[in-house]
Amino acid sequence: MVRCGGGRRVLLVGFLVLAPAYVGFALAQAPTGRGAAAQQPRVYANMLQVMRGVLYPASNVIFTAQSDDPAAFKPATRPSTSSDPFTSAYGGWEAVENSGLALAEAANLLVIPRACGNGKPAPIQNADWQMWVQELRDAGVAAYKAGQAKDQDVILEAADAVATACLHCHTKYRNVPGGIPNRC
Template identity: 35%
Template sequence: MLSMAWLASALIGAFSLAVHAEQSHPAGKVHLGASERRADVTGLRPIITWPGSRPAQLGQAPSASTTAAPAPPNFNLNELMRSILFPNANVIFNVQIVDPGEKPKGPPPDIAANFSISGWGDNLYPRWDVVSYGAVGLEESAYLLMKPDRLCQNGKPVPVKREDWIKYVAELSATAKAVYTASLARDRDAVAGLADRLNESCATCHQAYRTG
C-alpha cells in the first residue's frame, strides 16, 4: 500500500503543477492547437542517430520498405464505447442538470476523513474545463470509431465503410466540436441544446446497430 507521506508528497506536487498550468494558461482560452503545435516544431529538426545507420531527421517520411502496417485495435467496440464515449457523453448530458459555472453549495468536503484519489481528481479542474475535456474525448473518439479491423462485441467487424456508420460518426464529431466551442464561451444553454443533439445522435446509431 502507498504510504501516506508518499501520497501527500505526490498530491502536493500534482497540485503545484496544476496551479502553475492554470496561471500560465487561463481557462477559456485555446492553447496549442494542431497548427500551433506544428509551428512550434518548425525548424527544430533534431538529428536521431542509430548505431550502424545514417542520421535521420525528425519528421522525415520513412521509406516504403521500412513502413510497418498499422497494428489492429486491441479492444472491441463495446469496450471503446464504455471506456471513452459513455463517460464523456455523460459529462455533456450533466450540464442540463448542473450549471458548470455555479459554485458548489455548502461546506467543502472533509478530505482527510473521506479521501479518494478519484474524487480528488474529479474536483481538480474547473467544471467548465471538464465539459471541454469531455467534448475533446468525444471528438477524438471519432477517429477510433473509424479505425479498420476493430471488432464488435459479437465478433463481427465494425462497419467502417458503410455510409450510415460514416454519417453517424461524422455527426458525433461535429456535435462534439460544437460542444467544445460552446464550453469555451461558457454558454450553458448552447451546451444543453447540443446535449439533446448528442443524445439523438447516439440513440439513432444504437437503434441501427445495437442489439439487446
C-alpha cells in the same frame, strides 16, 4: 599529482568508450531516424469496449452539464487525482470543453476497423454508420464550443445533439432483439 593524472586517464578512457555509445543511443532515439518504424493506429478494444471506456464517460460529463451548472462544482481536495472531471484540475466548464473534444476525437476510433462485442466486424464502411459518426463529430465540437462559451443554454442544445447522434446509431446497430449476439 599522480592520483590526479590517473583520474584524468580514467576520464579519457571513459569518454572514448562512452562517446560512441552515446551517439548510437542518440540516433536510436531520433524520432524519424532509420530503423524507427512509423507508428500506425493499433486496435486493442472491440466496439463495445470503446463505447463503454471512451464514449460513455466523456458523454456523461456533457449530459451532467445540462442539469448541474459546471461553474458551481468545487475543486476536489486533490484536484490533480480527482476521478470526476468536474472537480479535477481541468474542472468546471473546462471539463465540458475537454469532453466535447474527447467525443470529436473518439469519432476517429469508430472508423478504425475493429470487431463488435460478438466478434463480427463493425460495419464502419456502411453509409449510415459514416453519417452518424459525422453527427457525433459535429456534436462533440458543439459541446466543446458550449464549454468555451460557458453558457447553459448552448450546452443544452449541444447535449441534445450528442444524445441524438448516439441514439441514431444505436437505433439501428445496438438496440436489436437478442442483444449483443445480434448487434452491429
